[in-house]
Amino acid sequence: MFYQFYELNHAALAPFRAAADMMRLAYSNPLNPLSHTAFGRTLTASLEVFERTTRRYGKPEFGLPETTIDDKSVSVHEKIVWKKPFCNLIHFERSLPAGHSADPRILIVAPMSGHYATLLRGTVEALLPAADVYITDWIDARMVPMTEGTFDLDDYIDYVIEMLHHLGPDTHVVAVCQPSVPVLAAAAVMEAAGDRLAPSSMTLMGGPIDTRINPTAVNQLAKEKPLEWFADNVVMNVPWPQPGFMRPVYPGFLQLSGFMSMNLDRHMIAHKDFFVHLVKNDGEPAEKHRDFYDEYLAVMDLTAEFYLQTVDQVFIKHALPKGELMHRGERVDPSAIRNIALLTVEGENDDISGVGQTHAAQTICTNIPDHMRMHYLQPDVGHYGVFNGSRFRREIAPRILAFTREHARTGRPVVKRVIKGGKSA
Template sequence: MLYQAYQTQSDLLSPLRLMAQHLSASLWLQDTERSVLRKVAAACDVISRLRLTHSRPPYNIGQVMVGDQEVPVTEEVALTLPFGTLLHFRKAGVEPQPPVLLVAPLSGHFATLLRETARTLLQDHDVFITDWHNARDVSLLHGGFSLDDYITYMIRFTEAVGPGSHMVAVCQPCVAALAATAVMAEDDNPAQPRSLTLMAGPVDCRVNPTEVNRLATSKPIEWFEKNLINHVPLPHTGFMRRVYPGFIQLSAFMAMNPERHKQSFRNIYDHLEHGRTEEAQVIQDFYEEYLAVNDLPAEFYLETVAKVFQTYDLPRGELTWNGRKVNPAAIRRTALMTVEGERDDICAVGQTVAAQDLCSSVRPYLKTHHVQTGVGHYGVFSGRRWNQQIYPRVRDMIHATMG
């Protein structure tokens, strides 16, 4: 019922937002010097942006600097599965570079959240990304999608990239990436990654619990299923699929700091009113991404909450994949790097580095850990310190293990 109510409200408000969008564009074209028109145009712009979208925004990575040369980038589909696509950012006329599989979170937003991460990696690597589909657009004919399926996708995507690849997992998928690497190592899979970089991921949530961790343990898993899982309404392709709606996830995040978001939209209005369009555009671009929500399959969401955040199956040695125990100690030849942010209030310091002890068979010279001072969660994989301080370490580790 909640999803149906949300959909009805969205449909009813859609004409108003569309009218505001057109009116704003029309007023800017007519006369942007008159203060009254500017105020109306700015207000209409803000109204038109107060909405959620459910389609993946574009990556907009048209070119990238490789050395001192600007190289065009094109997107190619390397492998398509029902719940996700392996997307390849191909660069023409470039000498072979180490292939990197960038594993994006499936946690309420689209993989484009890692746009800057991918763009930076593209300078020195051949980059692939896990482009997760919106579960509400996946027909029930394709069945469910569990944590086991997620790990299976990691294995299949890595095999599609091919031997000699390197895996970089950001945030939530660190557990699945580590599990997939362990399974591939135990099977002596020729495509097992040469290096695994885990960035700000919840490997062991028993360490320095955050507010997010406390919320996950505050209720039994039955509460999450009863109160947060909804059926996809018509007219979507995934009609009647059980999902954890992206709009619920986003609402929870925004409720943690509502004044900050209110101020951001006030800033958009003020910048536009006073002709500071470039400053407004920075905030507009952020919210275009932030307000694009991705529904999660119910099975995957509930199992992640239960096994990662409540019972800590991986660090306790109890995580299974298709009934088989996951053994991180089976990893021997894959170099391991863990990265954490000093001010991360989502995945605290200590939760990701726990992977170092779990991978007990990896030799010390193949292990690296870095705590980045002065950054929170998103600063680990985007922003100035990511580009100038974290990325060079990740790049050097990858290139040192090319073999």
């Protein structure tokens, strides 16, 4: 009933939100004399803060209409090239200049952990000038009718394999956070089967490969509670009249509540500062706040079976690093990976996936040659900074692009590199 109560509360506040928005527009209109007074700006700021903290945030857009290639601005078009009930594969199709050589084809596997794939807008934007980029656009489970069946961790691995088959040979896969485990599993399954369409390289960024290492608050919660607690307390049925009515899900608003509670003081200070900037009519910081929270507060539901299986296998049983993870009844063997280059990336201050958890992939993938593996630790960034922000653009993205070019299956010799400022393996 908690999900239904959440929906009821949201509906009950709708008239008040509408009234607040109407009053905000009236008091911020420059033709209204009060808009030029401290009282008017204070009232307008209060109304906007109320409206923004009580609204439901829809799925944002990627909003990447162009990029720069060879010092020239070229247009970019989003195109769905593969689709399943729980995921679309989006291609950022660039209008390449004449004579431009082929760039690495990169499949970005976005996290299915509560936020939309647009959270990786900065990741895509940084790679677009030098790569042919595709991204997984996971579908909100509340929008998928029950007639479409279930979606669990096995299905996730299958989806990754199918997408790699669709894209063809010499594709490079980049997994951000949560998908590090299913992407590594997919790579192992493909290699064990001798699949010629296995990726040329695999980049794992801030992922929970082995959460026994340097556990964070997220990992501790999973250790303290049995799986039955999660099934009883955080799994709910989608309420009417959503398309996914009666589908068991882990609601996005619960995930968001958990993330916000980890840094509640920072979020409260951010909203207080937002209010002050509005009163002072300081536009740029206020707009940055809007942009960040428009993305951060837009959440999606996860299917209950995927969520519970992930909690059980990744955070409670640590099945992958123990060699116990199963896919369709067969054991996933990371040592089967021999021909896929491996790059792992971590953030020094990551409070979601602790330092060492992603690097564990280097340990369990025992048969990747040394010249085909590298680890990089980015100083002074947290979890978000591993895949977004100025340090990602300046330090991490160039390394990913160099790694993919270096390990493209074109017959060129591979040279091991040592990068200053991080750790190489």
